[in-house]
Amino acid sequence: MKTKQILTAGAIALSMILTGCSSTSTDTKDTKTTEVAKKNEVKTIxxxxxxxxSLKITNNTGKKITVFETKSSSEESFSDxxxxxxxxxxxxxxRTLYYTVKENDKLDVKVGLQDQDKTFVFKDVDTTDVKKVDVSLKEDKVxxxxxxxxxxxxxxxxxxxxAKTEEEKKEEQEVKQEEKKEETAKADTSSKSNSSESKKNNTAST
Known part of the structure; x- marks a missing residue:
């Protein structure tokens, strides 16, 4: 009787050990599967x-992309x-890019790279039947x-x-504003001289 009890207890203990081992190995497999899934998971923009x-985007610039903005081609301003x-x-x-464009519009894209103070704008990108887009860098241009x-x-x-930096754009705007001021000043001067000429003519005729 004692022998039977000992054998039974031994069998139960053995089965528990085996069950424990199999569940541990299953847990390890599950954890590894989850880790692989996370690695393969494609982030979105x-x-x-x-x-x-949606569009599939791949970064092949050799640098990190830190700015990505989109807009419909008829809109004035880019998204944040x-x-x-x-x-x-x-x-x-x-990455998978999600974007919206108005009917009959195309997609405008702005891209900026890490450690660069300039961004690159692409206008009227036709995304019809596009499989994927690779962002590349050639001669310092995206x-x-x-x-x-x-x-x-x-x-x-x-x-x-x-591709111009923000500073260069500001300088260009300032130059344009100065040119406008000069043109306005010239127009004012010419109109004043014209009015004084007409006054002279009127005085002479009287």
Missing amino acids: GQKSKDSK NLLEDGDAVKNKEN NLDVTKKDGSTATLTPSEDS
Whole structure:
């Protein structure tokens, strides 16, 4: 009887050990699967909504992208930076961009890199049938390398004034304002001289 009890107790203990081992190994597998899933999880730029469209974006600049703004081509101003404080698109990182454009409009994009005080603007980006967009850097200028669903590719370059720094833009605005002032002053002077001439003529005729 005692022998039977000992064997039974031994069997129970063995089964508990085996069960414990199998559950531990299962837990480890689950944890690893979750970690892999997190690594493979693609982060997003912008907010998904019922009206939004999506694009696959890859950073191939060799630097971090710290500014990413979009707008519909007919709109005046870009959105706020879609990358929140502390967030940046690392080199070789993939993101899903969510954006909205008005009917018959195209997409305008603004991109800025870490440690640079200039941004690059791309106007009227046609996103029809686009499979993915690679953000690349050539000769200190950001480009968008677009791959269509049919396999064809195109490289989009930024608009001419977009690569200028904020300081350069301010200086240009100041110069333009000065030129406007000079033109206005000249116009005032010529109108005054014209009015004085007409007064002279009137006096002479009387």
